[in-house]
Amino acid sequence: MIRTLTGQNSFILQQELQRIISEFVAEYTDMGLERLDGEEAEYDRIRESLESLPFLASKKLVVLRRPGVNKQFVENAERLLSDLPEMVDVVIVEPKLDKRLSYFKFLKKVTDFKEFNELESHLLVRWTVDYVKEQSGELSTTDATMLISRIGVNQQLLSNELAKLLLYNSKITKETILLLTDQTPQSSIFDLLDAALGGKTKRAIELYEEQRQQKVEPIQIIALLAWQLHALAIIKTAGDRDPATIAREAKLNPFVVRKSMGIAGRLTLTELKQLVHNVHLLDVRLKSESIDTDEAMLELIVSIGEI
Numbered sequence: 001m002i003r004t005l006t007g008q009n010s011f012i013l014q015q016e017l018q019r020i021i022s023e024f025v026a027e028y029t030d031m032g033l034e035r036l037d038g039e040e041a042e043y044d045r046i047r048e049s050l051e052s053l054p055f056l057a058s059k060k061l062v063v064l065r066r067p068g069v070n071k072q073f074v075e076n077a078e079r080l081l082s083d084l085p086e087m088v089d090v091v092i093v094e095p096k097l098d099k100r101l102s103y104f105k106f107l108k109k110v111t112d113f114k115e116f117n118e119l120e121s122h123l124l125v126r127w128t129v130d131y132v133k134e135q136s137g138e139l140s141t142t143d144a145t146m147l148i149s150r151i152g153v154n155q156q157l158l159s160n161e162l163a164k165l166l167l168y169n170s171k172i173t174k175e176t177i178l179l180l181t182d183q184t185p186q187s188s189i190f191d192l193l194d195a196a197l198g199g200k201t202k203r204a205i206e207l208y209e210e211q212r213q214q215k216v217e218p219i220q221i222i223a224l225l226a227w228q229l230h231a232l233a234i235i236k237t238a239g240d241r242d243p244a245t246i247a248r249e250a251k252l253n254p255f256v257v258r259k260s261m262g263i264a265g266r267l268t269l270t271e272l273k274q275l276v277h278n279v280h281l282l283d284v285r286l287k288s289e290s291i292d293t294d295e296a297m298l299e300l301i302v303s304i305g306e307i
Contacts, residue, residue, distance in 0.1 A: 002089070002092070003092065003113075004092045004094065004107045004112065006113075007116035008096075010154075010156055011158075013116040014156075016116070017063070021061070024059075024061045031056045032059050033063070034049050034062045036063070036065070038065060038068060038070045039069055043076075046073055050062060060089070062091070063091045065093045092107065094107070118254065120247075120254040124153060125148065128147065129141055135163075137166045138170060138171045139162075150184070151182075151184050164181075165177065182214070186227075189228060190260070193263065194263055197304060201302055205301055208221070208301060218294065218296075222286060226283065229276050229279060232267065232272060233272060234250045235260055235261055243257045271307050278300060278304075282300050
């Protein structure tokens with residue numbers, strides 16, 4: 001059997017990979033397990049692993065991580081994977097695949113192809129609540145939503161933070177979330193933009209200063225602002241498309257889309273263009289002129305509130 005695991009949701013992808021490996025080792029022992037990284041292994045080593053019979057085991061499982069970076073493998077993938085010995089199973093792990101390439105089309109057609117995408121916002125909240133429950137903990141839907149807004153949509157990061165919170169107290173509350181977790185720069189910049197556009201300039205400045213205290217540089221903050229405006233522009237010009245469709249077509253996380261729709265609804269397209277223009281101008285200045293970066297950033301924040 002040949003399996004392909006792909007997609008942006010690395011947490012679920014790794015869980016599936018571990019399940020496959022664990023089941024194989026339980027039945028055939030780890031004597032038949034081989035792992036190869038496409039960035040390190042030569043093509044001949046990959047070919048040898050796929051073509052050779054298992055040693056001291058009745059079956060072999062070859063796990064190939066990102067073999068697509070090896071040009072020779074891609075060119076010979078169809079032949080190699082079509083002539084596998086019956087005692088050899090393969091798992092191909094390709095987190096990112098270009099759907100325009102014949103390599104993707106071949107894997108999609110011939111292998112047991114599984115794509116793991118980021119969860120929709122409501123499903124991510126549900127997963128977070130259920131995950132805590134499985135660990136004999138307690139977390140409300142409201143607090144789960146707040147946690148995701150605070151640290152982002154990466155499930156691996158969420159699971160790490162949940163483990164820390166559960167170790168502190170099996171009942172996770174808003175208070176413990178604020179006490180034990182740090183807001184990611186991306187989430188903070190969203191809140192900064194939301195506050196500035198809502199006329200809460202003082203709060204926006206406080207959020208900026210918090211980022212600077214956490215050693216986030218102005219150039220990074222500008223980049224995050226630009227990314228947020230990019231998402232807003234996509235949403236603003238999406239017409240009557242629903243959030244799920246926007247996320248799928250634009251390759252944005254569904255949670256990010258839903259979270260950003262409130263801001264997008266408050267801005268006209270003209271105002272959004274002006275924001276993009278202002279951020280772009282400051283980005284150019286930061287990279288080409290010797291200026292007081294913090295002062296320039298604070299001026300930008302004030303100007304956002306005046307749009």
